[in-house]
Amino acid sequence: MDLFRNFKSVTKTCYGRGSFGKLGEILEPHRSANKGFMVFLVDHYFEGKADFIACIPKQAADEIIFCSTAKEPSTKQIDGLRDDILARRGLPAGMVGIGGGNVMDVAKALSLMFTNEGSSVQYQGLNLIKKPGIYHCGVPTISGTGAEVSMTAVLTGPVKKLGLKCDWTVFDQIVLDPDLIASVPRDQWFYTGMDTYIHSVEAITGTKKNTFAEAYSEKALGMCREVFLKRERSDPKSDEFLMVASYMGGLSLTYSEVGVCHALSYGLGKVLELHHCIANCIAFDKLEDVYGDYVQEFKGMVKHLQVNIPQGLAKDWSESTIDAMAEVAYNLPHMWDHAFGPDWQKVLDRERIKGWYRRM
Amino acid sequence: MDLFRNFKSVTKTCYGRGSFGKLGEILEPHRSANKGFMVFLVDHYFEGKADFIACIPKQAADEIIFCSTAKEPSTKQIDGLRDDILARRGLPAGMVGIGGGNVMDVAKALSLMFTNEGSSVQYQGLNLIKKPGIYHCGVPTISGTGAEVSMTAVLTGPVKKLGLKCDWTVFDQIVLDPDLIASVPRDQWFYTGMDTYIHSVEAITGTKKNTFAEAYSEKALGMCREVFLKRERSDPKSDEFLMVASYMGGLSLTYSEVGVCHALSYGLGKVLELHHCIANCIAFDKLEDVYGDYVQEFKGMVKHLQVNIPQGLAKDWSESTIDAMAEVAYNLPHMWDHAFGPDWQKVLDRERIKGWYRRM
Numbered sequence: 237m238d239l240f241r242n243f244k245s246v247t248k249t250c251y252g253r254g255s256f257g258k259l260g261e262i263l264e265p266h267r268s269a270n271k272g273f274m275v276f277l278v279d280h281y282f283e284g285k286a287d288f289i290a291c292i293p294k295q296a297a298d299e300i301i302f303c304s305t306a307k308e309p310s311t312k313q314i315d316g317l318r319d320d321i322l323a324r325r326g327l328p329a330g331m332v333g334i335g336g337g338n339v340m341d342v343a344k345a346l347s348l349m350f351t352n353e354g355s356s357v358q359y360q361g362l363n364l365i366k367k368p369g370i371y372h373c374g375v376p377t378i379s380g381t382g383a384e385v386s387m388t389a390v391l392t393g394p395v396k397k398l399g400l401k402c403d404w405t406v407f408d409q410i411v412l413d414p415d416l417i418a419s420v421p422r423d424q425w426f427y428t429g430m431d432t433y434i435h436s437v438e439a440i441t442g443t444k445k446n447t448f449a450e451a452y453s454e455k456a457l458g459m460c461r462e463v464f465l466k467r468e469r470s471d472p473k474s475d476e477f478l479m480v481a482s483y484m485g486g487l488s489l490t491y492s493e494v495g496v497c498h499a500l501s502y503g504l505g506k507v508l509e510l511h512h513c514i515a516n517c518i519a520f521d522k523l524e525d526v527y528g529d530y531v532q533e534f535k536g537m538v539k540h541l542q543v544n545i546p547q548g549l550a551k552d553w554s555e556s557t558i559d560a561m562a563e564v565a566y567n568l569p570h571m572w573d574h575a576f577g578p579d580w581q582k583v584l585d586r587e588r589i590k591g592w593y594r595r596m
Numbered sequence: 597m598d599l600f601r602n603f604k605s606v607t608k609t610c611y612g613r614g615s616f617g618k619l620g621e622i623l624e625p626h627r628s629a630n631k632g633f634m635v636f637l638v639d640h641y642f643e644g645k646a647d648f649i650a651c652i653p654k655q656a657a658d659e660i661i662f663c664s665t666a667k668e669p670s671t672k673q674i675d676g677l678r679d680d681i682l683a684r685r686g687l688p689a690g691m692v693g694i695g696g697g698n699v700m701d702v703a704k705a706l707s708l709m710f711t712n713e714g715s716s717v718q719y720q721g722l723n724l725i726k727k728p729g730i731y732h733c734g735v736p737t738i739s740g741t742g743a744e745v746s747m748t749a750v751l752t753g754p755v756k757k758l759g760l761k762c763d764w765t766v767f768d769q770i771v772l773d774p775d776l777i778a779s780v781p782r783d784q785w786f787y788t789g790m791d792t793y794i795h796s797v798e799a800i801t802g803t804k805k806n807t808f809a810e811a812y813s814e815k816a817l818g819m820c821r822e823v824f825l826k827r828e829r830s831d832p833k834s835d836e837f838l839m840v841a842s843y844m845g846g847l848s849l850t851y852s853e854v855g856v857c858h859a860l861s862y863g864l865g866k867v868l869e870l871h872h873c874i875a876n877c878i879a880f881d882k883l884e885d886v887y888g889d890y891v892q893e894f895k896g897m898v899k900h901l902q903v904n905i906p907q908g909l910a911k912d913w914s915e916s917t918i919d920a921m922a923e924v925a926y927n928l929p930h931m932w933d934h935a936f937g938p939d940w941q942k943v944l945d946r947e948r949i950k951g952w953y954r955r956m
Contacts, residue, residue, distance in 0.1 A: 245605035447836035
């Protein structure tokens with residue numbers, strides 16, 4: 237039989253231009269729980285952008301907390317935010333994450349850590365969380381990571397970079413408003429959008445996929461082509477396609493896995509603290525021996541849009557840096573198993589991984 | 597802004613060959629509720645098919661009830677089943693519907709009527725249900741209607757043919773096992789599969805669609821082409837595609853509507869008691885003036901697969917029969933509004949509707 241998975245969906249989904257304007261109405265039935273206040277966790281990018289902040293349906297008792305995305309979300313950050321809010325205000329009615337994949341993951345993790353005692357470090361892994369979290373809602377303002385639909389909240393801890401992964405991680409509500417992604421800076425728009433392109437490619441080319449995953453991957457890839465090859469960014473359809481592509485790309489992983497690029501990207505993230513989406517682009521650019529025509533297509537998009545993908549990084553990396561990254565990547569067996577099958581150790585060793593890093 | 601909808605998803609989804617074998621494990625955590633027994637509502641097609649029945653994870657206290665699908669689900673049928681089970685056994689822990697769209701709708705409606713007092717007639721419409729139902733799980737054995745993901749359970753009542761439509765109608769669990777649809781009789785396989793083709797066409801051609809709905813429609817249509825034009829039915833991919841096409845076709849209606857064909861089909865169903873899926877095929881076959889190339893493509897599939905679409909029916913219909921069907925169809929303004937826009941009354945009157953019926 238196929239891979240057995242029984243996946244939990246986001247409970248409610250509101251898609252469409254203008255749907256951000258309905259957020260107040262959407263939150264209303266959830267406001268009376270616990271201490272009766274909502275926490276809006278907002279990407280620091282919006283700090284001082286008064287027009288945008290005015291659109292957040294904040295009521296008197298609610299809090300807006302600006303969330304730095306300079307680094308990937310960490311267990312320390314989550315524990316600190318949780319302890320601070322609980323000490324000052326008690327248990328919120330709900331969490332609303334407004335931002336990119338980083339903010340989505342912080343909102344998901346915080347929701348769980350409000351009701352599960354101790355440090356988030358002890359819950360990094362699959363199904364380690366003991367209790368459902370508080371109500372949590374995600375409002376993406378940049379599209380591509382698929383964090384709006386995933387069942388994981390990836391955290392960097394003292395030892396591991398690993399998600400809080402369980403059914404309760406999944407959002408209770410997402411609000412997908414294409415208007416919100418219209419003003420994303422161009423490079424970030426491309427790097428983040430490429431996350432859905434790359435994980436859709438990885439999902440569709442490995443051994444663990446099924447027809448359900450393929451359908452989502454193929455459609456996400458088709459929409460990426462519309463956005464990054466065929467249409468102008470100013471075409472209103474472009475933002476709409478990208479938002480749906482991110483959603484569908486995220487769902488393509490429900491019955492598949494990421495592969496070689498994400499494994500290498502985790503190494504770049506853990507050792508060099510490179511952001512996930514740009515790290516993916518740096519790695520994918522050098523993976524023609526694995527992803528063939530897809531890498532050609534990626535290069536075509538880069539050229540067409542005149543985006544900068546950093547080159548020649550490896551010449552500044554010491555052997556021990558490369559060793560460390562290869563070690564992180566090698567220790568992701570589920571990705572290699574998906575990419576190359578159960579006998580992956582016959583075609584992959586640390587030297588091959590180092591070879592890819594040296595090309596970057 | 598777009599149509600504002602905030603849609604409830606099926607809570608958990610298990611897709612894949614062999615997943616029916618996991619049903620027992622999936623139901624286990626839900627068995628202790630209420631009186632601690634499960635009701636398996638099974639399409640009468642399986643009555644006496646011992647090999648299939650043996651695969652149902654029935655425990656000692658559970659009941660299997662075979663459900664006739666000779667007629668479309670009715671309020672009387674639902675009320676009767678509910679009253680009988682409550683009188684004999686009390687409130688079940690959950691309902692498991694195993695069958696086609698008809699059985700899916702009965703399972704959804706029954707789940708709600710176990711906890712909402714009085715006759716189901718009083719709940720026909722949008723958001724009239726007062727309380728959540730009991731746990732309900734859907735296991736399709738034929739694909740195409742999309743009933744596995746929809747938020748409605750269509751019932752024929754003494755006055756109206758209208759659904760119990762609310763967030764609580766949506767299944768808590770669906771199990772999508774392509775093995776289960778392999779032995780569907782050929783004509784039924786085609787008629788039911790065409791339901792997803794036809795409502796995807798209607799979804800994508802009207803005025804109320806958005807990009808989210810388009811993405812699902814387009815992918816569902818592509819998979820229908822694989823199943824009904826490009827592959828042999830014996831190709832294992834064929835059943836897999838059809839099951840995912842039904843799921844995605846159902847989701848295409850989340851942000852769109854059905855159109856002319858479904859309106860005419862409701863007339864055929866209400867007045868002549870024709871089953872929904874064959875009625876759709878009879879109507880769609882004559883709608884070239886509305887759905888153009890899609891009707892050509894449909895005719896190509898019919899020819900390629902040598903399926904019988906009933907012809908020349910209208911010659912046996914009296915004027916009063918045609919009047920009655922046209923009246924049912926005309927009174928579905930949301931479908932006409934979607935198909936022709938808010939000024940639909942300028943292009944549509946009862947005479948035009950009768951003209952379509954006379955072609956059948």
